[in-house]
Amino acid sequence: MNLYRVMNIKNKIGVRIKLLRNDLKISQEELGFRSNIDRTYITDVENGRRNISVEVLERVIKGLNTTFNDFFNTQDFK
Amino acid sequence: MNLYRVMNIKNKIGVRIKLLRNDLKISQEELGFRSNIDRTYITDVENGRRNISVEVLERVIKGLNTTFNDFFNTQDFK
DNA sequence: TGAGTCAACGGACTTTAAGTGTCATTTTTG
DNA sequence: CAAAAATGACACTTAAAGTCCGTTGACTCA
Numbered sequence: 359m360n361l362y363r364v365m366n367i368k369n370k371i372g373v374r375i376k377l378l379r380n381d382l383k384i385s386q387e388e389l390g391f392r393s394n395i396d397r398t399y400i401t402d403v404e405n406g407r408r409n410i411s412v413e414v415l416e417r418v419i420k421g422l423n424t425t426f427n428d429f430f431n432t433q434d435f436k
Numbered sequence: 437m438n439l440y441r442v443m444n445i446k447n448k449i450g451v452r453i454k455l456l457r458n459d460l461k462i463s464q465e466e467l468g469f470r471s472n473i474d475r476t477y478i479t480d481v482e483n484g485r486r487n488i489s490v491e492v493l494e495r496v497i498k499g500l501n502t503t504f505n506d507f508f509n510t511q512d513f514k
Numbered sequence: 515t516g517a518g519t520c521a522a523c524g525g526a527c528t529t530t531a532a533g534t535g536t537c538a539t540t541t542t543t544g
Numbered sequence: 545c546a547a548a549a550a551t552g553a554c555a556c557t558t559a560a561a562g563t564c565c566g567t568t569g570a571c572t573c574a
Binding site for chain 3: 395396398399408409410411414
Binding site: 368371410411412415425426428429431432436 | 445490493505
């Protein structure tokens with residue numbers, strides 16, 4: 359397990375989504391339903407396998423009841 | 437001229453990029469060079485015609501010498 | 515005037531994201 | 545434990561992202 363692995367932007371976004379989703383205590387399927395995105399697509403995004411576009415990311419962010427401003431307001435994005 | 441037009445996420449991002457680019461006093465072509473993105477693509481993004489992906493947006497943000505955190509830290513994204 | 519810079523735009527083209535299905539694996543819970 | 549629920553992995557199609565060529569019009573300035 360390499361603790362020094364550098365996360366790319368896709369990984370950072372995936373980790374952020376997973377964190378906010380867990381805060382809401384909802385499943386990937388539920389988030390998919392709220393943002394009108396396939397469950398497996400959510401899986402891929404959370405695991406940094408998708409280069410998501412801003413329009414789809416907006417749907418996820420709304421599904422998480424947050425905003426772009428808050429979503430990117432963490433140390434990871436500075 | 438409709439002052440009440442609602443901006444979508446693509447428009448908001450385009451306006452934000454143009455503002456930051458103008459602050460730097462550089463041309464679209466220069467920003468394209470710095471972020472390794474085609475000049476015509478920068479035009480399209482600034483005018484809200486492109487649904488940019490997060491990896492390409494990251495290159496633009498770096499070309500503007502800023503961060504995701506700062507880029508989205510405006511009233512428009514709240 | 516005319517040369518240079520810049521932004522907007524069109525079209526043809528290549529590459530990749532969006533969206534979904536399927537099955538495997540892990541985690542939770544009764 | 546077994547069953548159910550949640551997640552992971554990945555291949556596939558098609559819709560759209562992103563590139564590259566060019567033209568045009570506005571503006572500056574020598």
